[in-house]
C-alpha cells in the first residue's frame with residue numbers, strides 16, 4: 160500500500176477549470192452570515208482562528224452571537240454542545256486537524272453521542288495548509304468522523320455548493336462535520352444546483368469508468384476526465400459531497416454501468432471516501448475493479464497545496480496517468 | 488551564580504540580530520512566515536543555545552544533551568537559523584525553508600532537522616513531552632536538563648495546565664518552561680480574547696517556581712535560567728516579557744504580523760532596520 164511512483168501524464172494538457180474569485184473559507188463565512196440573517200439561533204465560535212476561518216463578517220454582523228474562546232479547541236466543542244442543549248445552532252470553527260483530532264473526544268462524547276445540533280466548521284481540509292506540514296494537514300478527519308454515529312459529513316466542491324451545504328447543514332437536525340478548504344478553488348457549478356444531503360451529483364456523464372471525488376478532488380477528476388478523452392476513454396465523474404451517509408445507489412450504479420471505479424480524495428486512502436466506497440461495493444457483492452487514490456499511508460510532507468496534490472497523485476494529470484496504468 | 492560578561496551579552500545580541508536577518512530572508516524566499524512569534528522568541532533561543540544548553544552539533548542525538556522543545560512550533564523560523572548557527576547543519580540549507588520536501592518547515596520536524604528534539608506545531612503539546620523527557624532523565628540518573636518554550640496564547644490550552652500539575656507534582660527540578668509573553672496570539676491581545684493574568688500567580692498556584700524577566704536581554708534571560716537551575720524543589724517557569732515582532736518596528740506589537748507576506752516596501756524597511 161506504500162506509495163509507488165506516481166506516473167505522469169504524457170499527453171497534451173487541457174484547459175484548467177476557471178478559478179473562483181474568492182477564497183473558499185471566505186465564501187463559507189459569507190454563506191454562514193446569510194443563513195444567520197434569517198435564523199437568530201445560529202451562533203459562531205472560533206478558537207483564535209477568526210480570520211483564518213473566514214468568520215470576521217459573522218463576528219462583525221452578529222457580535223452578540225459570536226465567541227472567540229482563545230486557543231482552546233476542546234472547550235470550544237464543549238461550549239458549543241452546551242449552547243445546542245439550549246436550542247442554539249452553534250457553528251464551531253477551527254482547522255480540520257484540530258476539530259477532528261484535538262477536540263476528537265469532545266466531538267464524539269459531547270456532540271455526536273447526545274446527538275446535539277452542532278455544526279463543525281472545519282477548514283483547511285486535506286493538504287490545504289500544505290506548507291504548515293503534517294501537524295496542520297487534515298488527512299484523517301473523514302475517517303475519524305465517519306465512525307461517530309449520528310454524524311453527517313459534508314464537503315462542498317466549490318462556492319455554489321458551499322452555499323447549498325451551509326444551508327443544508329443548518330437545516331439538518333443533528334451534528335454535521337463540514338469539511339472546508341482555504342484558498343480559492345475551481346468553479347464546478349454554474350446556475351442552478353439541485354442539492355440534497357446523501358445524494359451524489361453527477362458532474363460528467365461517461366460510460367467506460369467512474370471517477371468519484373469530494374471537495375477539491377471533484378475538479379481534479381473533471382480535469383482527468385477531460386484528459387482521458389485524448390485516449391478515447393469516457394469517464395463519468397461523481398461529486399460525493401456527502402461522505403456520510405454515503406450514496407450507495409450512485410456507487411452501485413457506477414459499478415454496474417462502468418468497468419472501473421476510481422476514488423480520489425485529499426485524505427488518507429484509509430477510511431475516507433475510498434474506504435466508504437469499498438465498503439459499499441464489497442457488501443453489495445460488486446466485483447468491478449476499484450482503485451483508491453489519495454495519500455497512501457504516509458505523512459504528506461511539506462509543500463504548496465498544488466504541489467502536494469500532484470505529489471500524491473490526486474491532481475488531474477496524475478489521476479489520468481494512473482487510470483491509464485490501471486487499464487493496462 | 489554565573490552571569491554573562493558584558494562581552495558575552497554583546498556577542499549574543501549580535502547573533503540575535505543575525506537571526507532576525509535570516510528570519511526575514513527565509514520568510515521572503517518561502518513567500519511568507521510567522522514573523523511576530525519568531526521575532527519575539529529570538530533572544531530566548533539564542534541565550535539557550537549560546538550560553539545555557541549542553542549540546543554537540545556533531546551528535547544531535549547525543550544522550551547526555553540538554554533537550555529543548557519549541558512548543559510554539561510555529562516559530563520554527565527562529566529555531567532553524569539558531570540550530571544552523573550553532574553548527575547542526577549548513578546554514579546555506581535554510582534557503583529551502585518551506586519549499587517542497589525541505590527539511591525546514593513552518594513547524595519543525597525532529598526527524599528532518601538535526602538538533603531539533605521534538606516535532607511540534609499543534610499548540611499545547613510540548614510541556615507534557617518535556618515532562619516525559621525529564622522523567623526519563625531522572626529514571627536513568629542523567630543530569631541533562633529540559634527546556635520547553637511556550638507561547639503565551641498557547642497557555643490558553645487546557646493541556647498546558649494538565650502538564651503543569653503533574654510537572655510540579657513530580658518535582659521535576661531539571662525542567663524549565665519559558666513563556667514568550669508577548670501579550671498577543673493570532674487574533675489579537677490575549678487579555679481581550681481569554682485573559683491569562685494573573686499569569687505568574689496561576690503558575691505559582693500550580694506548584695511552579697516562577698520568575699519573570701525581560702525576554703529580549705540575554706543577560707537577564709541567562710540570569711533567570713541560572714536561578715531556575717539553583718531551585719531544587721520542583722520545576723521553574725520563566726515568564727519572559729517580550730514584544731511580538733521585536734526588531735522590526737512596523738511589526739512590533741501588531742497581531743496582524745503573526746503570519747504575514749511582506750510587500751517589497753515592507754521587506755526593504757525590515758532589512759534596513761535590522762542592518763542598522
Ligand SMILES: Cc1ncc(C[n+]2csc(CCOP(=O)(O)OP(=O)(O)O)c2C)c(N)n1
Nearest residue numbers: 207524608609610638639640641671672673
Ligand atoms: C492547538 C492549536 N490551535 C491553534 C493553532 C493555530 N495557531 C498557530 S499560532 C497561534 C497563536 C499562538 O499564539 P501564542 O502562543 O501567543 O504565540 P506567539 O504570539 O508567540 O506567536 C494559533 C492560534 C495551532 N497551531 N495549534
